[in-house]
Amino acid sequence: MVIFSLRQMRAKELGQQQIIEGLKSHDSEIVDDFVQQFSRPLFGIILNYTKNPSDAEEILQDTLLRVIRKIDTFRQESDLWPWMKRIAINNSIMWLRKNRSIRQREVHLEDFTPQFSEDGHLEHPIFSWPVDPEDIILNTELASQLYEAIQSLPFEYRTPLVLRDIEGYPVKQIASLLGLKEATAKTRVHRARLFLREKLIKYFEGQA
Amino acid sequence: MRTLFNCKECVDLLMDYLEGNLDPEIQKKLDQHFAACPPCVKFLDSYRACSEMAQQLKDQQVRIPLELENRLKAFLKEEIKKV
Numbered sequence: 001m002v003i004f005s006l007r008q009m010r011a012k013e014l015g016q017q018q019i020i021e022g023l024k025s026h027d028s029e030i031v032d033d034f035v036q037q038f039s040r041p042l043f044g045i046i047l048n049y050t051k052n053p054s055d056a057e058e059i060l061q062d063t064l065l066r067v068i069r070k071i072d073t074f075r076q077e078s079d080l081w082p083w084m085k086r087i088a089i090n091n092s093i094m095w096l097r098k099n100r101s102i103r104q105r106e107v108h109l110e111d112f113t114p115q116f117s118e119d120g121h122l123e124h125p126i127f128s129w130p131v132d133p134e135d136i137i138l139n140t141e142l143a144s145q146l147y148e149a150i151q152s153l154p155f156e157y158r159t160p161l162v163l164r165d166i167e168g169y170p171v172k173q174i175a176s177l178l179g180l181k182e183a184t185a186k187t188r189v190h191r192a193r194l195f196l197r198e199k200l201i202k203y204f205e206g207q208a
Numbered sequence: 209m210r211t212l213f214n215c216k217e218c219v220d221l222l223m224d225y226l227e228g229n230l231d232p233e234i235q236k237k238l239d240q241h242f243a244a245c246p247p248c249v250k251f252l253d254s255y256r257a258c259s260e261m262a263q264q265l266k267d268q269q270v271r272i273p274l275e276l277e278n279r280l281k282a283f284l285k286e287e288i289k290k291v
Contacts, residue, residue, distance in 0.1 A: 026288040035281045043272050048265070061280060065287055114251070120214030126250040133260035146261055165262035190223040196258045 016080045023071045035064065042088045048162045049092035051151040059095050063088045089167065093177065096155050107154055109191055112198035130204055142203075149199040153192055160185050161192035213241045218248050222255050 014022075014033050022030025042063055046056045066087050074083055115123040136143050150158060159178060163169045169177070175185040213221075218241050224230045225238050242249050 026291070028285050028288075031284050031288065032281050035277055035284065039277055039280055040270070040272055044270050047270055057276060061283060064280060064284055068284060068288060114219060116214075116216040116219075120216035122215040122219075122247050122251065126247040126254070128250055129254040129257045131257070133257045133264060136261045136264045142261075143265065146265065150262065150265075161262070165259050166266050168263070168266070186223060190220075193223070193255060193258050194219075196262070197254055200258060200261075201254070 019080065020071060020074065020076070023068050026068075031068070038084060039064065042084065045085060045088050045167075046092050048150065048166055049089075049096055049159065051147075055095065055099070059088070059091050063091045066091065085167075089163070090177075093159060096159065107152055109154075109157065109195050112195045113191070114194060114198070127201075127204075145200065145203045146196065149196050152199070153195060157188050157192040157195065160188040161196075164189045165193070212244070213237050215241075215245065215248050215251075218242070218245075219251065219255075222252060225252075226256060226259075 014030070014037055019030060019034055019037075021027075023034060039060060043056060043060050046059045046063070047053075050056055050059070063084070067084050070087070074080065117123050131139070131142065136146065150161065153161065160174050160180075163174045163177065164171065171182055171186050171189065174180075174189070175182040178185065180188075218225075218238055221230065221234065221238060225235065230238070242252065
């Protein structure tokens, strides 16, 4: 998978008002520009929830269509991008809920959690984390490893983690979006982070 | 009553610890444990790093094929004609 920074994106940027008016009047030129400007960032968000490209394409298509169909309900004083992003996230969550039973792979989180002795002490030596978190911007291999690790999480853990750590939603909002108790949402984010940590440690050990 | 947490108790509370959601008494117990347990400090650093690395993915984008972009444009234009 090719990953690059949003800052490196080259797109013909349309103003918010132009997009809204163009989509409302079904101006086909604006629809083209709208797809060109927003399909990539929206696709990036959707791929955090499902790595299957054909599923992501289906969700993206539905998201863009929903934006056009709902544009009349958009409050002009708000920002368009967070509104579109929410539609993409909701679509992804709905899609995953509908399809998880047939697509979910069996991953045992217990295999990727820290081990403790009977008296609660860490069993294995803990090594110092070898990279600065910001290095991931330039290190595409590391970014891919992290992305793969996130994708290998079961739906129940992946979605809360993506919402918390990638999208930056507060736990309370995650719980409400996913219909969970706040404590459950928090536990899932925590366990997902422990899983990622173990997965990345295995990767770093392989690099050493 | 024990005054110090063990490693497992600390690890269980890391998320709340990093987000500053702990009761000051509990926070103090964790700080005491970290002061005496270098492996847990390393664990905390790596846990925090994972979360921060995931945050960096927010600025990452994937390329999508031009063919898909064209398909989406054609699909949307067809759909809006139906309205």
